[in-house]
Amino acid sequence: MAASLTMEIVTPERKVFSEEVEALVVPATEGYLGVLPNHAPMITGLEIGVVKYTQANQEKNLAISGGFMEVIDNKVIILADTAELSGEINVLRAQEAKARAEKRLQDKSALVDQIRAQQALHRAVARLRATGK
Numbered sequence: 532m533a534a535s536l537t538m539e540i541v542t543p544e545r546k547v548f549s550e551e552v553e554a555l556v557v558p559a560t561e562g563y564l565g566v567l568p569n570h571a572p573m574i575t576g577l578e579i580g581v582v583k584y585t586q587a588n589q590e591k592n593l594a595i596s597g598g599f600m601e602v603i604d605n606k607v608i609i610l611a612d613t614a615e616l617s618g619e620i621n622v623l624r625a626q627e628a629k630a631r632a633e634k635r636l637q638d639k640s641a642l643v644d645q646i647r648a649q650q651a652l653h654r655a656v657a658r659l660r661a662t663g664k
Contacts, residue, residue: 534568536605538584540593540614547614548593555584555607557600558657572603577611579653581660592617594661596654613654617661625662629655 538555540548556565558580579596598611632652636645 536566536568536570536607538607538609540582540595540609540611542611542614547611547616550586552607553585553588555582557582557609558595559600566602566607568605570602570605574599574601577609579650580657582609582614592661592663594620594654594657596657615658615661617663620658620662622659622662622664625655625658626664629659 535551535553538548538550538552539546554565554567556563557575558578560576560578563580564575577595577598577600580594582593582595584591584593593614593616595609595611596613598609598614600607600609629652632648632655635648636652
C-alpha cells in the first residue's frame, strides 16, 4: 500500500471529510501548499480556494472559504469556515452568486461593500473550480 495520511475537514456545522489521502494541495495564506506523507509538523492559515487531494490515484476537489490547517504525524486537520465537496456544490447557484458579486463590484456607489463583494466573488469562483466548471 502506498504511503498515505489522514485528512479531516471540519466546519462549525459538521465534519465534511475524514479519510485517507495520498497527497493534498491547499490555498494557504502565502500561496498554494502541497502536503505529502511524512510532512513536517506545521500550522498555517488558509484562504478561499480549492483543496485538491489525491485518493486511490484520482485527483478530487473541494471548495473552502478560509480557515486553518494543522499537519502532524501524517494527519491533516483543516478547520474551515465553510467546506463543500465537489459533488455537493450546486453549480447553478454558484454561477448566480458569481454573477451577483460581479454586478455588485461594478457598482461603485458607497452603499456597496467592495471587500464583501470581492470575497463573495472568490467564494463563488472557488466553488465553480471545485466542480470543474
